[in-house]
Amino acid sequence: MNRFTAKYADRLVGTLSGFDRLVFRGILRRLSFVEGLLGYLSARHVLLKEFGAHAQAVSERIKAACLAAATAEKLPVQSLASCSGADPRRPRL
Numbered sequence: 001m002n003r004f005t006a007k008y009a010d011r012l013v014g015t016l017s018g019f020d021r022l023v024f025r026g027i028l029r030r031l032s033f034v035e036g037l038l039g040y041l042s043a044r045h046v047l048l049k050e051f052g053a054h055a056q057a058v059s060e061r062i063k064a065a066c067l068a069a070a071t072a073e074k075l076p077v078q079s080l081a082s083c084s085g086a087d088p089r090r091p092r093l
Contacts, residue, residue, distance in 0.1 A: 005015060030036030041047075046054045070077050 005012060031040055041051065041054070044054070067077060
């Protein structure tokens with residue numbers, strides 16, 4: 001990449017950098033269909049009516065673990081307004 005930017009430096013306005021891939025460990029394939037999700041909830045003794053709270057709690061634990069790992073490595077953390085990265089203050093066209 002450095003050779004590319006050096007070669008075309010006179011034509012570049014700027015560059016972007018970031019992760020080119022993320023690695024997730026584990027298998028969530030079984031959650032992608034109804035029977036798999038029901039099996040997951042049953043194994044954890046979660047009633048269907050408690051699914052929303054359970055999903056929220058698991059999401060919070062994952063976010064906390066990721067934030068702790070980033071903080072330990074002194075990496076910057078930036079939260080997006082939405083998963084699409086769109087600014088919620090701007091009207092959609």
